Every structure is written in C-alpha cells, then in structure tokens.
Amino acid sequence: MKQDSPPLLAVPVLVPMPAERPYTYAVPVGMHVEPGSIVRVPLGPRQVAGIVWDSACETVDAKKLRPIVQAFDCPPIGKEMRRFVDWIAAYTLSPPGMVARMILRAPEAFDPEPWIEGLIRTEAEPDRMTAARARVLEMASDGLAWTRSGLAHAAGVSSTVIDGLKAQGVFETAMIPPRPVVAAPDPGFAAAALTGDQEKAAAALRESGAKGAFSVTLIDGVTGSGKTEVYFEAVAAAMDKGKQVLILLPEIALTQAFLERFQDRFGAKPAEWHSDLAPRMREKVWRQVAEGGVRVVAGARSALFLPFRDLGLIVVDEEHDPAYKQEDRVFYNARDMAVVRAHIGDFPVVLASATPSVESRVNASQSRYARVALPARFAEAALPDIKAIDMRRAPPARGGFLSPVLVGHVRETLGRGEQSLLFLNRRGYAPLTLCRVCGHRFQCPDCSAWLVEHRFRGQLVCHHCGHNEKRPEACPECGALDHLVACGPGVERIAEEVVGHFPDARTIVLSSDIMGGVKRLRLELEAIAKGEADIVIGTQLVAKGHNFPNMTLVGVVDADLGLANGDPRAAERTFQLLSQVTGRAGRTGKKSLGLLQTFQPDHPVMRAIVSGDSEAFYEREIAEREKAGLPPFGRLAGIIVSAATRAEAEAHARQLRRAAPAASDIHVLGPAEAPLALIGGRHRFRLLVQGDRRSDMQGFLRAMLAGGPKLRGSVRVQVDIDPQSFL
DNA sequence: AGCACGCCGACT
DNA sequence: GTCGGCGTGCTC
Numbered sequence: 037m038k039q040d041s042p043p044l045l046a047v048p049v050l051v052p053m054p055a056e057r058p059y060t061y062a063v064p065v066g067m068h069v070e071p072g073s074i075v076r077v078p079l080g081p082r083q084v085a086g087i088v089w090d091s092a093c094e095t096v097d098a099k100k101l102r103p104i105v106q107a108f109d110c111p112p113i114g115k116e117m118r119r120f121v122d123w124i125a126a127y128t129l130s131p132p133g134m135v136a137r138m139i140l141r142a143p144e145a146f147d148p149e150p151w152i153e154g155l156i157r158t159e160a161e162p163d164r165m166t167a168a169r170a171r172v173l174e175m176a177s178d179g180l181a182w183t184r185s186g187l188a189h190a191a192g193v194s195s196t197v198i199d200g201l202k203a204q205g206v207f208e209t210a211m212i213p214p215r216p217v218v219a220a221p222d223p224g225f226a227a228a229a230l231t232g233d234q235e236k237a238a239a240a241l242r243e244s245g246a247k248g249a250f251s252v253t254l255i256d257g258v259t260g261s262g263k264t265e266v267y268f269e270a271v272a273a274a275m276d277k278g279k280q281v282l283i284l285l286p287e288i289a290l291t292q293a294f295l296e297r298f299q300d301r302f303g304a305k306p307a308e309w310h311s312d313l314a315p316r317m318r319e320k321v322w323r324q325v326a327e328g329g330v331r332v333v334a335g336a337r338s339a340l341f342l343p344f345r346d347l348g349l350i351v352v353d354e355e356h357d358p359a360y361k362q363e364d365r366v367f368y369n370a371r372d373m374a375v376v377r378a379h380i381g382d383f384p385v386v387l388a389s390a391t392p393s394v395e396s397r398v399n400a401s402q403s404r405y406a407r408v409a410l411p412a413r414f415a416e417a418a419l420p421d422i423k424a425i426d427m428r429r430a431p432p433a434r435g436g437f438l439s440p441v442l443v444g445h446v447r448e449t450l451g452r453g454e455q456s457l458l459f460l461n462r463r464g465y466a467p468l469t470l471c472r473v474c475g476h477r478f479q480c481p482d483c484s485a486w487l488v489e490h491r492f493r494g495q496l497v498c499h500h501c502g503h504n505e506k507r508p509e510a511c512p513e514c515g516a517l518d519h520l521v522a523c524g525p526g527v528e529r530i531a532e533e534v535v536g537h538f539p540d541a542r543t544i545v546l547s548s549d550i551m552g553g554v555k556r557l558r559l560e561l562e563a564i565a566k567g568e569a570d571i572v573i574g575t576q577l578v579a580k581g582h583n584f585p586n587m588t589l590v591g592v593v594d595a596d597l598g599l600a601n602g603d604p605r606a607a608e609r610t611f612q613l614l615s616q617v618t619g620r621a622g623r624t625g626k627k628s629l630g631l632l633q634t635f636q637p638d639h640p641v642m643r644a645i646v647s648g649d650s651e652a653f654y655e656r657e658i659a660e661r662e663k664a665g666l667p668p669f670g671r672l673a674g675i676i677v678s679a680a681t682r683a684e685a686e687a688h689a690r691q692l693r694r695a696a697p698a699a700s701d702i703h704v705l706g707p708a709e710a711p712l713a714l715i716g717g718r719h720r721f722r723l724l725v726q727g728d729r730r731s732d733m734q735g736f737l738r739a740m741l742a743g744g745p746k747l748r749g750s751v752r753v754q755v756d757i758d759p760q761s762f763l
Numbered sequence: 764a765g766c767a768c769g770c771c772g773a774c775t
Numbered sequence: 776g777t778c779g780g781c782g783t784g785c786t787c
Contacts, residue, residue, distance in 0.1 A: 049775080053776055059775035080774045080778060100775050134776080365776090 046101060049086040050121075051079055052137035054130075058089040062103040069104065072112030074146050076105040085140050087113050089132075108146035111326045113139060113343050116381045123376060130366040138341040138366065142322035144315070149323055154181030154212035155198070160205040168193040169201060181212045216329050217320045221302035223272035228265045228301060237408040238269035244384045244406070245273035245349065252375055254355070254400045255388040257410030258419070258648075259619030263388045264294075266410065267351050268301050270386055275331060279348020279383070283334045284370060286357035287580055292558060294334065294353075302332075309335030309342060312554055337362060337370030340377060348383045350374045355387035355396060356612050371396075390619065391612040394605075394661070397654050420590065420621040422630040422646050424637040436533050437525040442591045442631055443537055449589040450541055450570055454626070457584070458530055458573045459617045460593040463499065463547045465491035465529045466522035469507075476513035489522055490549065491529075530593055531573045538571065546574035579617045588628040590621045595632035595642060608657055611641045611650070618645065 047069060048058035061077050063069055071090040076083050083105055117139065125132035157176045162169055171191040176182055188195040201207060230238055237255060244251045257263040274281050283298075285291055288310045299305050307321045307330045321342075324330040328345035335342070337360050340350075352360070352371045360370040371387065378385035387396055387405070400407035430439040438458075449456045466489045469478045478487040480498035487496035489507060497504040510517045522529070531545045544564065550557055561582050564572055572578060572587075598610045618630035634642050644653035 046775090051775085051776095053774075055774080061775065077775085082778075084777095097775080102775065137776080 047104075048089040048091050049075060049077055049104070050089045050133050050136040051077065051084055051086040052140055053079065053084075053133045055133050056131055058091060058132070059086075060101060062101045064103050067104060067107055069107050070112060072114060072118060074108045074110050074113065074140070076108070078102050078105060085143060085146060087118075087136050087139070090115075090118060109148050110146045110323075111343070111345065114345070116347075116377075117343060119380050120373075120377055123380065124366065124368060124373060127376075128367055134366050138338065139343060141338070141341070142319050145319040145322040145326070149214040149320065151211040151213055152183060154183060154210050155187060155202065155207040156181050156210055158205060158208050162201055162204050162206050168197045172197060172201060173206070176207070181210055183212075214320070217317065217324055218307045218330065219304035221275065221298070221304045221306065221332050223275040223302065225303035226301055227272070228268065230265060230269075231262070233410050233412065234262050234266050237266045237410055240406070240408050241267065241270035241384075241386060242273045245270050245277075248277065248279075248348065248383060250379050250382045251384045252378070252399070252405040253384065253386050254392055254396050254405045254407045255386060255410065256392050256397075256400070256407060257388070257390060258412070259390045259616070260419075261390070261410035261412060263390070263410060264297060264353070265301070266408075267353075267386050267388055268298070270349060270384070271332065271351065272302075274349035274383075277348060278346070280325070280328065280330070280344050280346050281332045281349045281351070282339055282342070282344065282347060282374075283332065283351045283353060284337065284339060284360070284374060285334060286336070286354050286359035288334060288336050291334075291580070292562075293583060298332075298334065306332040306334040309333050309339040311336065311338070340370055340373055347377075347381055349386070350378055350383075351386045351388065353388050355389045356391055356393040357389075358609070391615045391650065394608050394654060394657050398658060419648065420618055420628040420630045422618055422632070422648070424595070424632045424634050424642050424646050426637045427633050427635050437530060437593060438533055438537075438591075439633055442633060445589055445629060445631060446534075446538070446571065446591065450538060452588070454588040455564070455567070455569065455584060455586045456571045456589040456591065457578060457587055457617075457620055458534065458571065458591045458593055459575075459578065460525060460527050460530055460573070461576050461597055461613065462488075462524075462526045462594075463490075463549055463575055464488040464497065464526040465532075466524050466526055468523040469496065469520055470523060471511035471513060471516060472519040472521050473516040474511060474514035476511050488526065491522075493549075525593065527573050527575055534571055534573060541570040542568065543571045543573065544569045546572060546578055548575065548577060576613060576617075579613060579620065582620075584620060586626075587621055588626050590618050590628075590630045592617060592630070592632045595634040595645075596636055596639075599636075599639065599641065607641050607660075611644055611653060614641065614645045615650075 046060050046062050049061050050058045059077075059079075061075075069075060069088050071088055073088040075086055075088060077086050079086075085108070121132055121135045121139070124130070125135045128135075155176070157173070157179060162173075168191070172187060172193055175187060175191045182190070184195055184198050188198050191197075198207070202209075237257075241253060241255075244253060255263050255267060257266070271281050271283070283306065285294060288294075288308060295305050295308070307325070309318075309321055313321070321330060321333070325333060326343040326345060333339055333342060333344075352374050355371045362368050362370070371393075374385055389396070392400075396405065399405040425439050425441045427439060430441045432438050433440070442458075446456045446458075468486045469489050470476060478496055479485065480487055480503050485498055487503075487505070488499050489495075490497050490504075491507075494507050495504045496507050508520075511520060525533075527545050527547050531543055534541070534543055544560065546557070546560060546564075550560065557577070561578075563569065565582065565584050567586050572584075592614060595610075595614060598613070599606050614632065618632075621628035621630055630645075632642055632645065636642060637646075640653055640656055644650055
C-alpha cells in the first residue's frame, strides 16, 4: 500500500456465507488492512473470519456499517488466490463467500504460532553431578536450544531433572520459533536413475518447468511405468527455482506409500493436507504454507485452497479420479481448477494417470495440453497376463458367483503361497432383498433405492442416503416368515463363498464399512502387504495406490458392473477401474494373472483391458459420445441442479424448460441413476442439463434463479463434462 | 404453559 | 451457512 493514499474508511469483506457480494465494514482508526487481509467481523449475532476483498466499495447504508473487530496477524491472501476465488464463484455459480470459506478452514491458524520456551546450556555447572544430570548435559552440550520435554526425552530422564538444573542456572531460557511441520525436502537428495522413456519425459517436464510459464502436460503412463519418478523431476525443478509445489492426490489418507516414495527421493516427507488431519496439525500446515515454510504439500482436492505464498507447480496425480469432484456446497472438479489456478499464477501444471479421462486425452490430441506417454513398465515390474472368463460358458455353481475357472486359479495361487484379490465394487451382502411369497422388494422410504443387506451388521442399508433398518424376519407386506431372499452378491457374500471353497485360507474383506476408520484400514492394508492374508475380497478401496508384492492373482467378480447404468461415463469409468484393479498384480516381476468374470467378453472395455490396447478404446469412446449427441469435447458443459424430492426436481425442470427452451436436454435423475447423480446431503434428485455452450448454461440457470417460485437452498450447479472452456 | 420443530428473512 | 423470530401443534 502506498503511504500517501488516503486512509480507508470502509472496505469490502467476503464473509463465509452465501452472499452474492462482499459486505462493507468500517475500518477503525489506526487499524491497517489491505486486500487479502484476514479480519474478524461482526455478522448478525456472531463474529466470523472474513477476507478483505478488492472490489470497489459501494455505498451502503451508514446505519448498517459495522466496524472490523480485529485484523489478524497473518499473511494476507494473495491476489492470485483472490482472483481464483472470484473465478470459481463465477464458473460454478456459487456465492464468492462460499468459495472464500474453503480458504478459511483453519480458524486457529490466523493467529501466529506461539514461540516456545527453549533451554540453552550456560557456563554454570551443577552443584552435584548425577548420572541423569550427566546425560542431560551431554545432550545439551551442542549449544542449541532444547525444549524442556524434548531434552528430557532425548536424555531419557524425567523433566524434574531439567527443572533442577534450570534452577541452578545451568540453563538459560530463550524463546525459539515453532518447529516446522516437516523438514525441508531436498531436490538433489536422491535423483532417480531414469530409463530412456522416463528421461525423455522428465526432460520435457523440466523444460516447461524452466520456462515457469503456464502449461499443461498430461503424463499418460501404464501402471508401473514410473510416472511418479518422472513428475518428481518436475517437482525438483520447481523447488530449485524456489517455488512451492502442490501435489494433488485423490485419497491421500490411504496413500502412505506415496509419502514414503517422496521421502526416498527428496529426503523428507511433504506436508499432508486432507480431511483426516488432526486440528492442531491442520493449523500448523495452513500457517506454514502461508508463511512459505512448507515447500511441498501433498493433499486432497481441498489443498487447492491453501494460501500458498509462492506456488510454482501443481501435479494432479490420477487425474481421472472421480474423487476430484466436490459435489456439495461449491461444485467443482479439482483437476480443472488446478489448471485454472496454474493459469492465474502463470506456472505449469502436470496431470498424471495410467488411464486419463477422455476429456484430458481430447485436450492432448487437440494440443491444448502437451502429452508425454510412458508406454512400458520398467525394471522388474511386468504387466499381468489378463484374460476374460466368459460366464456364459463357465457359469458358477448354483447359488454361487465365482466361476470354477476363477476358483481353480485361486486354488493354484494358494498352492504357490501367493495372494489373490477378488474385486467386487459392491459393499454389503446383497444389493436387493425380496419376498419369495409376494415379491415385495425392500426399498428406502426416503429415496426409493433398493436397500442393501449388510448381514454382518444384521441391517438393511440405503447406500444413497444412509438410511438403515434392522433386517426383519417376516415380510412387511404379506407377513410370510423365512421367505426373504437375498439377490445378487456383495463382498460379504463373496467372502462367504470363498470360505466355503477354502476354509483354511486366511480371508479378509476390505470395504469402507470396516470398523475403526482410516487408521484401521491402513493397518489392514499394511498387514496384507506383509503377507498376512491369502485371499482379499475388496471394493474399490483396494484398487487405490497400494502395493501388494505377493499378489499374483486379481479376479474381478463382476466386470460388467457399472456398464449399464445410464452414466455417460460408464464405459470410461469401468475401463479405469478395471485397469487400476488388475494393475495391483504383477508389481514384483512374478508371473501374475488378471481374470475378468464377464457376460460380455467382446465389450470394448473388456477387449481394451485384455489386450492392453487403450488407444483403440479412447478413440471409440470419443466417437461413441459424438454419436450419442453428448457434448463434443472442448465446448460443452453439463449442469446438474439438485433437489430434495422428485416433485421439486420436476418443478425445477419445468421452470428450466420455460426459461431455457433452447436447452437440448433436461433430465431428472433419481438416486438409482448414480453414480452420475451421486447423492449428497438432502439433495437426492438432480437435473442433468445439456446445451451447446457453458455460457448458455449459465444464462439458463440465471434466468431460472431470477424468476418463478423461490428454490430456496435447493439449486446447485455442477459441471461434469467440461474439458476446457475455462481458459 | 412450555417447548420442539419447521419456515422464513436478515446478515454490511 | 447460521441465527433469531414466529407460528403450529403437541404434552412430562
């Protein structure tokens, strides 16, 4: 701020609330604030943290003007971040305050971290020497400042020993700054030896990194081709330039292995950022990112809203992963927002995936993105042999779901002392329960989806809204006892079948239903990696990132699952999931096998997975979507409006059709149409709107929001298929 | 009467 | 998003 500018009397402040624009507050005499300052302001009956914004102050009723309570002693939110917030608000049609709220998610971090009391050895000697005292003096002889508990711990003595020495003047106290949450990673710590392809790819990344300007590079490499090692070179290059780096991961809570690989390369772990962080840690990371102390963050999508001081690179690993989509409050796709963030900050972004999203492939083929392909697995990592099991020719035994062919391979694998993974992306015991007498089907009273039986818990559960009830003995419709029958398999049921075949094998079921949360899950994954299970039955959790060195057989119980559900991305998603799951095998050079149980062995997805030829699959996928009249990539947007009930959704649809007669398609989607219509909160129904241009979509929605009955709290906007209209 | 719940508007 | 106010309806 220039010294000669007149003192500000009032400033706009974005408050964490769905207001369309910043509110205006008075700046008390003597308080200094500038755009980006984090301030405490009164809002109605309470006080909230807000961000001083840059938009021009408009005149506001002087009676309404209230003063800022406090300007936090905190680095201001930078101009790039403020533009980013405004951009996302405009793009997602969300109130800017709600976007700003995502930055302000660490309330305690706005005050500086307190300095801690340190002890430094003085010249003075203690009156009497004891063994414990000697150990302490030995530790502290380095002349550095120690914390009381740190020194006690290091010397293996109780802290009363320290207090005694301090009282005799053996130590003087000095305030020391808070410890960094992570050690500084060293870009030159252990540069990897890269193979020919990898070196070429790394060189391309280093080159765009050296320029430092905005660019998007898609690294497209099969599982085990060393994508990570390659983009680590981009990370090293950005660090060499003194820039901060953000690595986005879809589900970081489970990717302990990633942090270790990072440490092997850079000598220290990156700072983590995800929803499971302990509050204390969260604050420290936020603050140190803002102050620039933290150089590299590995985080979930919300890490995009950390207040980096000098961000110079974003890597989006597994860029195709649906976990990058936030589908409540502000709807956004972190992969696309990372591209936007990089554009605003004018630095490179790297998208990495073994199975890129179709839109990223299109962007690459249209030269909006650079593409670097890594076609081969390196060193000992061999691709698994993949085969389809035609379930029409090799059907399971009556009442079972596993083909004798698959069971045979599990037996052989057991015999070799190696591990098998049976993958089925369905939690619980059975997806549908019906009465054999009257045909009654158990449905969710709130959202009409079928209730999934969880036999272990003795419950029927709705996977859309979480509704659950006790599994009854009798049919609620006709009262018949003992005639309820479970239809179809879930992981629990497959486990039951497996135990029937192999009663002596160590079998484990892994799904998000597991008791004990992320921590327990992590332990189980580690136990499996150490060989403490023979047969693992799991949902998509097991497909993510973890390495099981002794896993040589992957059987997909129902490879067709997910192909037939109205999602325009069904084939793409299935391809990505199957490719990720089968990639769990063969990571140590042992001969390994992937088997797909399918009724459609000739389906393009199965052919692509079995042959390993994804090129043909992508080409076909793009052509298919054009044929189906789905948005041609590069231009089109889909928008989803959420509603709590079907009636409400239909009302929105009518209103939208009136407001936007040119919209090509407006569909009401119920819970059964998931995963396109993933259900969040109380919004269970959605409209999918398709049109020719994103700006049209925004126009339609604005028109809809402006006129007609109030759609209070029920309208949300989501862009699903939108490759690149944002630049 | 007392209060739980839902709806609605205000919030600078 | 969060709060308070106000109406409706039900009860230790």
